[in-house]
Amino acid sequence: MQKTAMFQTRVKNNLIGFRQGSEKPLAFHCDTLDVAELSEDSWQALAEGLGPKEIQTPGVSKALAELLSWADTSAPSVPAKPRARHKIDTLTVNVTQICNLACTYCAAGGDGTYGDPTTKISVDKTLPQLSFFLGKLDPGDKFTLTFLGGEPLLYPEGIELISKYLEQEAKQKNITLRLRIVTNGTLLNQKNIELLTRFKMHVVISLDGPPEINDAIRKTKSSNFNTASILKNLESLMARKNELASISLAAVFGSGNLEVLKCYEFLSSFPVDSLSLCFDHSSHDSSDSQKFFQEMQLVAESAWSKGQESELRRIEYFDKVFMVLDQKIRITNFCGSGKNFLMVDAKNTLTTCPWQAGKPEESVGHGPTLFEDRLAPYQEDLVSKNNCHSCWAKYLCGGGCMYSNQQATGSKHIKDAVFCERQRGLSLLALSYYGKCNFEDGYGVEEN
Ligand code: SF4
Ligand code: SF4
Structure with a gap:
C-alpha cells in the first residue's frame, strides 16, 4: 500500500493547528469555522505548554499574541430559527x-x-x-x-x-x-x-x-x-x-x-x-x-x-x-434523526433511523400518529446531548451517529471512540484540502 503522511496537530484554546508531512501548517478556528495559513513562527507558538512567559523569540511571541486574539473571536450568535414541533421534511x-x-x-x-x-x-x-x-x-x-x-x-x-x-x-x-x-x-x-x-x-x-x-x-x-x-x-x-x-x-x-x-x-x-x-x-x-x-x-x-x-x-x-x-454554518446534528427526519417501514411504522426499522422498542409512531413521548428525547441538538463541547471538530461532525454509538457502546449518546477518531481524521483531511483549494499561493511544499 502507498504510504500516507501523518497529521501533526497542536491545539490551543479553540484553535487547532495541523500540518501533514512537509506541507505548510494551517489552523482551524473551531467556533468561527475559519481556516488560515500559519507561518513557522505561529506553528511554533502553538506548541504545547508555551505561554507568553516561556517564549524568548520576538517573532514567536508576536505570533502567539496574534493567535490568542484570533482564538478570542467568537462566531456571531445566529438566533436559532424556531422550528415547528415535529415538522418532518x-x-x-x-x-x-x-x-x-x-x-x-x-x-x-x-x-x-x-x-x-x-x-x-x-x-x-x-x-x-x-x-x-x-x-x-x-x-x-x-x-x-x-x-x-x-x-x-x-x-x-x-x-x-x-x-x-x-x-x-x-x-x-x-x-x-x-x-x-x-x-x-x-x-x-x-x-x-x-x-x-x-x-x-x-x-x-x-x-x-x-x-x-x-x-x-x-x-x-x-x-x-x-x-x-x-x-x-x-x-x-x-x-x-x-x-x-x-x-x-x-x-x-x-x-x-x-x-x-x-x-x-x-x-x-x-x-x-x-x-x-x-x-x-x-x-x-x-x-x-x-x-x-x-x-x-x-x-x-x-x-x-x-x-x-x-x-x-x-x-x-x-x-x-x-x-x-x-x-460558515455549524452542524449541530450529525443527522436529522427524530427532528426533521423519520423512516417509514413497509408496515407504516415510524422510526428515527433506517437501521432501527423492525424494532418495536424503537417505534416513534404509526401511520399518521406520532408518539410524542418517544420523540421528545430526540429534540436536543446532538453536540450537546452527546457531550461533544470539548471536541475541536464538533461543528464539522455534529455530534456523531446515534446508531454507531448504540452498536459500539450500547447507548445512542455514549460516543463510539473509533467513530470519533475516524471523524476527526477525516475532518483534518478535508480541512487540509480546503487549504489547498483556497491558499494556492505558496501552499504546498515548504520553502527554504
Ligand atoms: S467526533 Fe466524536 S466527540 Fe467530536 S463531535 Fe463527533 S461524535 Fe462528538
Ligand atoms: S445511521 Fe446514524 S446518521 Fe444515519 S439516520 Fe441513523 S443515526 Fe442518523
Whole structure:
C-alpha cells in the first residue's frame, strides 16, 4: 500500500493547528469555522505548554499574541430559527422489505427484510400518512422522500402511486418536492428508468467497487444479476441523465472490503454527479477504521491530481465539509434523526433511523400518529446531548451517529471512540484540502 503522511496537530484554546508531512501548517478556528495559513513562527507558538512567559523569540511571541486574539473571536450568535414541533421534511419509505441481493454487510437483517419480509407497502395506508406530514409544512418549504427497501424497484407500482400523489399535493401546497431512490441497480430496465425520469428523481446506485469486489460483497440470490449487468443498466440510465435530477454511486466499506482507493478509481471513471464513500455505520473495529482513513487519504490525493477542487467536491464527504466552511454554518446534528427526519417501514411504522426499522422498542409512531413521548428525547441538538463541547471538530461532525454509538457502546449518546477518531481524521483531511483549494499561493511544499 502507498504510504500516507501523518497529521501533526497542536491545539490551543479553540484553535487547532495541523500540518501533514512537509506541507505548510494551517489552523482551524473551531467556533468561527475559519481556516488560515500559519507561518513557522505561529506553528511554533502553538506548541504545547508555551505561554507568553516561556517564549524568548520576538517573532514567536508576536505570533502567539496574534493567535490568542484570533482564538478570542467568537462566531456571531445566529438566533436559532424556531422550528415547528415535529415538522418532518425528510422521509425514507421502505416500499418493500425484500431484496434480490444479500450483501455481506446488510444491516436490514442481512437480506433486506429487517427480519420481517413484506413484499409491498400498503399504498392506501401510506398516502394518508404522507398527507399528515405534508400538512405540517408551510408553502415554500421543501420535502424530500427517499424510496428505500429491501430493493425498492421490486415494487415499482408503489413508487409510481406514491410519487404521483406527492407531485399533486406538493403542487397544490406550493412545496418543493425532491424524490430520491436508493437502488442496487439490478432492476434498472427501460420500464423502471422511464418511471424514474417521469418523476425526475435523484438516483443513488449502491456499488462497492469493480466487479471482482462488488460481486463478492453484494451477493446475488439468483444467477440473473451480477456487476456486469448492473453496469449495463447504469449505461442505459446515464443515457437519460438529463431527464433525472442526479445520479450518484454509493459504496460502503468495512471488514469485507477496505479497498477504498481501488473502488474510487473505478467509480470515478463514470461521469456521475457524486460519489459516496462511507464506512459501515455498524462497524466499530479500530484497525478497519484506521485502514479506511488511510485509504481516504489516498483517495483525496488521487481526486486532487485528477481534477483538484471539482473532483474532490464530487466526493460527498468533502463537498459537505467544504460547504460548511464556505457558508460558515455549524452542524449541530450529525443527522436529522427524530427532528426533521423519520423512516417509514413497509408496515407504516415510524422510526428515527433506517437501521432501527423492525424494532418495536424503537417505534416513534404509526401511520399518521406520532408518539410524542418517544420523540421528545430526540429534540436536543446532538453536540450537546452527546457531550461533544470539548471536541475541536464538533461543528464539522455534529455530534456523531446515534446508531454507531448504540452498536459500539450500547447507548445512542455514549460516543463510539473509533467513530470519533475516524471523524476527526477525516475532518483534518478535508480541512487540509480546503487549504489547498483556497491558499494556492505558496501552499504546498515548504520553502527554504
Ligand atoms: S467526533 Fe466524536 S466527540 Fe467530536 S463531535 Fe463527533 S461524535 Fe462528538
Ligand atoms: S443515526 Fe446514524 S445511521 Fe441513523 S439516520 Fe442518523 S446518521 Fe444515519
